[in-house]
Amino acid sequence: MPQPALPQLHPLLRTLTLGLVCLLAACNRAGDPVYRDQFFAFGTLIDLTFHGVDTPRAEQASRALEQTFRQMHSDWHAWQPGALQQANAGLAEHGQASVDPAMAALIQEANRLSTLSNGLFNPVIGRLVALWGFHNDEPPQGPPPAADRIRQLVEQVPASTDVRVDDGQIHSRNPAVRYDLGAFAKGYAIDRGIEQLKELGILHAIINAGGDLRAIGRHGNRPWRIGIRDPRKPGVLASIEPAGDESVFTSGDYERFYEHEGRRYHHIIDPRSGYPAGATVSATVIHPVAATADAAATALFVAGPDAWPAIARQMGVKYVMLVDREGRIHLNPAMQARLKFESEPEAIVMSEAL
Ligand code: ADP
Ligand code: MG
Numbered sequence: 001m002p003q004p005a006l007p008q009l010h011p012l013l014r015t016l017t018l019g020l021v022c023l024l025a026a027c028n029r030a031g032d033p034v035y036r037d038q039f040f041a042f043g044t045l046i047d048l049t050f051h052g053v054d055t056p057r058a059e060q061a062s063r064a065l066e067q068t069f070r071q072m073h074s075d076w077h078a079w080q081p082g083a084l085q086q087a088n089a090g091l092a093e094h095g096q097a098s099v100d101p102a103m104a105a106l107i108q109e110a111n112r113l114s115t116l117s118n119g120l121f122n123p124v125i126g127r128l129v130a131l132w133g134f135h136n137d138e139p140p141q142g143p144p145p146a147a148d149r150i151r152q153l154v155e156q157v158p159a160s161t162d163v164r165v166d167d168g169q170i171h172s173r174n175p176a177v178r179y180d181l182g183a184f185a186k187g188y189a190i191d192r193g194i195e196q197l198k199e200l201g202i203l204h205a206i207i208n209a210g211g212d213l214r215a216i217g218r219h220g221n222r223p224w225r226i227g228i229r230d231p232r233k234p235g236v237l238a239s240i241e242p243a244g245d246e247s248v249f250t251s252g253d254y255e256r257f258y259e260h261e262g263r264r265y266h267h268i269i270d271p272r273s274g275y276p277a278g279a280t281v282s283a284t285v286i287h288p289v290a291a292t293a294d295a296a297a298t299a300l301f302v303a304g305p306d307a308w309p310a311i312a313r314q315m316g317v318k319y320v321m322l323v324d325r326e327g328r329i330h331l332n333p334a335m336q337a338r339l340k341f342e343s344e345p346e347a348i349v350m351s352e353a354l
Contacts, residue, residue: 033220037062041069042186043137044210050197051204051219061200065193065207072189076106078126078180079135087170088126088178096171104165109291110184111160116315117299122271124158126178132276134256134267135180142260150274158271183268187249187294190214194245194290212249212297214290215242230342231282231323238321238339240286249293251301252282270302279304279324285312286319286338293317305330309353320354 035050035058046069050058075083083103090097099107110123126135131149133140156176164171181188186209193207194214204217206224215224223243227236231252242248253276257266270277283301287293296317303311305324309332312320319338322330328347331339332354 035062039066039069041066041073042189042209044186047206047208049206049208050202051217053202053204057200057202061197061202064200065196068193068196069189072185072192075103076181076185076189078182079130084179084181091170091172091177091179092175095173095175096169098168099165099170100168104168104170106181106185106188107163107170107179108165109188110179110181110295111163111165113184113292113295113299113315114160117295117303117311118314119159119161119271120302120311121183121295121299122158122160123179123181123184124160124163124172124177125153125269125271126180127158127176128153128269128271128274129180129182129267130178132265132267132269133258134182139256139258142258142265144260144265154272154274183251183298184291184295186212187247187290187292190247190290212247212290212294214245214247216245228284228321228339229282232327236342237323238341240338240340242286246286246288247290247293248284248286249290249297250282250284251297253280254282268298268301277302277304280322281325282323283308284321285317286335287317296320305349309351312354318354 033052035053035055037048038045048062048065077084087097087099087103114121114123129135131145131153153176156174158174158176162172162174162177190207190209194216197205206213206215211229213226218224223241225239225241226248227239228250230237231254240248251268253264253266253268255267257264266276268277280301283297285293285296285300287296292315296315299311299315300308300320300322305322308320308322319335320332321335321339324330328349329345330349330351332351
């Protein structure tokens with residue numbers, strides 16, 4: 001999750017900018033049932049699309065969402081000052097920290113999903129992610145970290161099962177545990193955003209954070225239609241129509257990476273080796289809950305072309321597509337039935353095991 005600093009715009013400038021964004025997106029013209037807006041949070045543009053909502057209500061909801069997202073972004077940031085950073089400082093100094101109920105719930109859910117993924121989605125490898133230089137707004141420059149420093153961290157085996165959450169406190173029995181929720185917080189935030197929209201009576205909407213999204217309801221008399229990015233060239237690999245209330249999340253090696261001496265080092269780390277997971281270039285998951293989809297996309301990326309069906313089953317995920325380093329598409333029949341490829345894939349590896 002890239003997280004550059006939030007732009008601090010003068011309120012008037014901000015209003016003008018948003019107005020312009022709205023104008024460019026031709027949002028909610030008279031008679032147009034679609035309202036679109038964007039704001040910046042979690043290091044990416046958050047795109048909102050509402051169908052069939054009148055402009056004043058849509059604008060009000062959009063502002064409310066923007067506020068919630070900015071708050072969550074700063075509370076859960078992995079390396080900028082905020083509640084998560086304080087919790088990590090407490091773990092580092094005393095092996096425990098106070099957390100508010102929202103943070104406790106977030107951490108508990110991350111821990112639960114981590115266990116279901118056999119630790120391949122591991123939200124407590126903050127020190128490894130930092131060592132690789134990804135606790136930074138800009139991608140790092142090579143060379144990669146020294147092998148013995150990576151080994152030292154891997155040998156301490158930080159695991160979410162080392163952490164106990166109770167009574168407003170988190171306790172870790174492993175001094176190497178540091179939370180980095182970059183693989184999960186965006187999904188969790190989108191779920192909170194969708195709850196907020198439903199409470200406001202908005203039932204047909206998409207919250208899209210840089211291609212990772214949850215969609216509810218429909219686009220009028222047809223379903224929503226969304227594209228899944230091709231991991232190796234500009235454009236769309238396939239499109240899908242989310243049904244009712246569904247999230248679509250992709251983890252890719254193209255999101256944050258650097259190259260050194262002809263090798264790509266990206267931001268999804270295999271906690272078992274301490275190195276970027278090598279066999280996958282993108283993993284896409286459809287699941288009703290965005291937090292699960294986000295954690296699972298990361299876990300299945302790490303699991304790779306052989307191990308993904310077993311991990312997907314454990315995580316309760318029913319639709320998966322992986323693109324491997326050779327460009328082969330790995331998926332299960334239910335996922336294939338949901339996808340419309342832009343062009344016929346050259347190689348498909350079907351897994352009946354899911
Ligand atoms: P993105 O947010 O770019 O779509 P992910 O959801 O896969 O991609 O999240 C990647 C981020 O999660 C990394 O930048 C890092 O902060 C963190 N991370 C890296 N490897 C893991 C892992 N195995 N488990 C959990 N978090 C990870
Ligand atoms: Mg993820």
